[in-house]
Amino acid sequence: MRSRVVPFWIGAAATVVLAGILSLGGANEYFYFAGYVVLQFVVLATAWNILGGYAGYVNFGTAAFFGIGAYTSVVLFKSLGAPLLVQMAAAAAVTGLLGFGTGLLTLRLRGIFYSIATVAVIFIAETLMINWRYVGGAAGLQLLRPSPMVPFETYTRMLFFVMAVLAVIAVSIARYIEISWIGRGLRALRDSEEAAECSGVPTLRLKLLACTVSGALMGMAGAPLPMYLSFLEPASSFSLNYSVVALAGAIIGGTANWIGPVLGAILLASMQQIVTVTISSEMNVLVVGVMLVVFVVAAPDGILGLIRKLRRPRAAPGSTS
Amino acid sequence: MIFSFQLLFEAIVFGILLGCFYAAVSIGLSLAFGLLDVPHVAHPAVLVLGAYCTYLLGSYGWDPILAGLALMPLFFLFGVAMYRFYYETFEKRGTDAGVRGLAFFFGVAFIIEVGLILAFGVDQRLVEADYIGKSFTFGEMRVPLRMLLAFGIALALAAALTLYLSKTFTGRAIKAVAQDEGALRLMGADPVRIKQWAFGIATGVTALAGALLIIIGPVEPMTDRIYIGRTFCVVVLAGLGSMTGTLAAGLILGISESIVLMHFGASWAPAVAFGLLLVVLGIRPQGLFGR
Numbered sequence: 001m002r003s004r005v006v007p008f009w010i011g012a013a014a015t016v017v018l019a020g021i022l023s024l025g026g027a028n029e030y031f032y033f034a035g036y037v038v039l040q041f042v043v044l045a046t047a048w049n050i051l052g053g054y055a056g057y058v059n060f061g062t063a064a065f066f067g068i069g070a071y072t073s074v075v076l077f078k079s080l081g082a083p084l085l086v087q088m089a090a091a092a093a094v095t096g097l098l099g100f101g102t103g104l105l106t107l108r109l110r111g112i113f114y115s116i117a118t119v120a121v122i123f124i125a126e127t128l129m130i131n132w133r134y135v136g137g138a139a140g141l142q143l144l145r146p147s148p149m150v151p152f153e154t155y156t157r158m159l160f161f162v163m164a165v166l167a168v169i170a171v172s173i174a175r176y177i178e179i180s181w182i183g184r185g186l187r188a189l190r191d192s193e194e195a196a197e198c199s200g201v202p203t204l205r206l207k208l209l210a211c212t213v214s215g216a217l218m219g220m221a222g223a224p225l226p227m228y229l230s231f232l233e234p235a236s237s238f239s240l241n242y243s244v245v246a247l248a249g250a251i252i253g254g255t256a257n258w259i260g261p262v263l264g265a266i267l268l269a270s271m272q273q274i275v276t277v278t279i280s281s282e283m284n285v286l287v288v289g290v291m292l293v294v295f296v297v298a299a300p301d302g303i304l305g306l307i308r309k310l311r312r313p314r315a316a317p318g319s320t321s
Numbered sequence: 322m323i324f325s326f327q328l329l330f331e332a333i334v335f336g337i338l339l340g341c342f343y344a345a346v347s348i349g350l351s352l353a354f355g356l357l358d359v360p361h362v363a364h365p366a367v368l369v370l371g372a373y374c375t376y377l378l379g380s381y382g383w384d385p386i387l388a389g390l391a392l393m394p395l396f397f398l399f400g401v402a403m404y405r406f407y408y409e410t411f412e413k414r415g416t417d418a419g420v421r422g423l424a425f426f427f428g429v430a431f432i433i434e435v436g437l438i439l440a441f442g443v444d445q446r447l448v449e450a451d452y453i454g455k456s457f458t459f460g461e462m463r464v465p466l467r468m469l470l471a472f473g474i475a476l477a478l479a480a481a482l483t484l485y486l487s488k489t490f491t492g493r494a495i496k497a498v499a500q501d502e503g504a505l506r507l508m509g510a511d512p513v514r515i516k517q518w519a520f521g522i523a524t525g526v527t528a529l530a531g532a533l534l535i536i537i538g539p540v541e542p543m544t545d546r547i548y549i550g551r552t553f554c555v556v557v558l559a560g561l562g563s564m565t566g567t568l569a570a571g572l573i574l575g576i577s578e579s580i581v582l583m584h585f586g587a588s589w590a591p592a593v594a595f596g597l598l599l600v601v602l603g604i605r606p607q608g609l610f611g612r
Contacts, residue, residue: 058423108606111419112360116553117602120595123550127592240546244431251424282438289431296425297410
C-alpha cells in the first residue's frame with residue numbers, strides 16, 4: 001500500500017498543474033465551460049461514492065446538497081459580497097451539517113427508506129427556496145460576476161481551475177477514506193451492519209462521518225454554480241438530474257475503488273456534453289438513464305469490473321477482488 | 322390570515338376527495354413495494370405513462386375511464402415482464418440487490434420520463450370528456466365532478482383489492498408470499514410466479530390510476546417527480562401493504578395538503594407530502610397500520 005502513495009500524489013499534483021496550465025493557455029472558451037461541468041460531476045460522483053459505494057447507502061439527494069451549496073453562495077454573495085473561496089467554505093459547512101442530519105436518519109432507515117428520505121430533502125429544500133424572496137423565489141436571481149483573480153483571463157477559466165482543484169481534493173479524501181480504517185469499517189457495515197457493530201466497528205460514527213464528508217463535498221461542488229451561470233433559480237439547481245448523474249457516474253465507473261467514479265463521471269459527463277451539443281438536451285438525460293440501466297444489469301461492477309474481467313478472464317464467477 | 326370555519330370545512334371536504342385520489346395512485350405501489358418488497362421507485366413514472374397512454378387513446382376519441390380500463394391488461398403484461406426482468410437480474414443473484422435494484426428502477430423512471438418528453442414534448446396535456454368540466458353545488462360549496470369520480474374509483478379499487486387479497490386463493494397466496502416466502506415454497510407454490518402475478522396487478526391498477534391522474538388535471542412528463550413524494554408518503558404512512566391503511570393515509574395526506582393549499586398557497590403544497598414522509602420516516606417508519 002505504501003508504495004502506491006507516492007504515485008498517487010504525483011498524479012494529483014500533475015492534475016492540478018495541468019489544469020493550471022490549461023486555464024492559463026489559449027483553448028476555446030467553450031472548453032472551459034464544458035470542462036467545468038465534467039469536473040463538477042467528478043466531484044459529485046466521488047462524493048456520492050463515499051456513502052453509496054463504500055457504505056451501501058443509496059443517496060438520491062445529491063441535488064439537495066448541490067442546490068443548498070449554490071444557495072449558500074448566493075446568500076453570502078448578496079449580503080456580504082463574499083469571495084468565491086469563502087462561499088465554498090460556507091457551503092461545505094452548511095451541507096456538511098445537512099449531511100450529518102441525514103446521517104442521523106440512517107439510525108432508523110436503511111435501503112429504499114433512506115433513499116426516499118433523501119429525495120424528500122430535495123423537494124423540501126426546493127420549496128423553501130421558492131418561497132424565499134431574498135434569493136429570488138421561483139423566478140430566480142440574476143448575479144453580476146466580479147472580475148476574475150489576477151492570473152486568469154476570464155471568470156469561467158478561474159472556475160475551471162477551482163473545480164479541478166476541488167476534484168483533486170475530493171478524490172484524495174475519497175481515497176484516504178477508502179484505504180484507511182474508515183473505509184474498512186464502512187465496507188464492513190455495508191455487508192452487515194449488525195455483524196460490524198458486534199465486531200466493535202463504531203457504525204454510527206462512521207456513517208455520520210461518511211454522510212457529513214459526502215454532503216460537504218456535494219455542497220462545495222454546487223457553491224460556484226451561481227457564479228458559473230451568473231444566475232440561479234430553484235427548479236434547475238435542485239433538479240433530480242444531478243442525483244441521477246452522480247449515482248450513475250459512480251455505478252458505471254465502479255463503486256469499489258476511488259478511480260471508478262472518476263472514470264464513470266468523466267465518461268458520462270463528456271458524453272452528455274457531446275450529446276447536448278449534437279442532438280438535444282433531453283437526449284442527454286436519456287443517455288444517462290439507459291447507460292445506468294445497462295451497466296447495472298450487464299456489468300454490475302462497472303468499468304472497473306470489466307477491466308478486471310479482461311485481465312483475469314478465467315477468474316471464478318462471484319469472486320470480487 | 323383570517324381563520325374561517327367555512328374555509329376549513331371546504332378544505333377538509335376537498336382534502337377527503339383529494340386523499341382518495343392519492344390513495345388510488347398509491348395502491349399499486351402499496352402492492353409492489355409494501356407487499357412484495359420491490360424498491361419500485363419507477364412507480365410514479367409508470368403512473369404518468371398510464372396518463373399519457375390515456376391521453377393518446379383520448380385523442381382517438383376514447384373516454385378516459387374506458388381507456389384506463391382498456392390499458393389495464395396491457396400494463397399487467399408490462400408489469401409481469403418488468404418483475405421477471407428484475408427477478409432474473411437482481412433478486413436471483415441475491416447479494417447486493419438493494420443498491421443495484423434501486424439504481425435500476427431509478428434509471429427506468431428516467432428512461433420513461435425522457436421517453437415521454439421525446440414523444441410528446443414538455444407541454445402539459447389533458448383529456449376531454451363531458452364530466453370533466455362539470456361540478457356539483459352543495460350550499461355554498463362547489464365540488465368538481467371529476468374529484469367525485471376519482472373518489473368513487475379509489476374506493477372501488479381499494480375495496481376490490483382488499484376482497485381479492487382476502488377471499489381468493491391467489492390473493493391469499495400474495496399475502497403469504499409477503500409474510501414468508503420460504504414457507505410458501507414448502508407448500509408447493511412457486512413464489513416467483515405469484516410475485517410476478519402480483520406485480521402485474523400492481524402495474525395494471527396503476528394504468529387506471531394514471532387515467533385518473535389526467536382526469537384530475539393536466540399532466541406533463543415531469544409530473545412523476547412530485548408523485549414520488551405523494552405515493553411513497555401514502556404507502557409508508559399506511560404501513561407496508563395495508564389496503565385500508567392506504568386509504569386512510571391517502572386521506573391524511575389529502576386533507577393536510579388541501580389545508581396548506583388553502584391557507585398558505587400553492588407554492589407550499591409540494592412540500593407537504595415530502596415533509597410528512599420525512600416525519601413519518603423519522604418517527605414511525607413502520608407506519609400507522611404496519612404489518
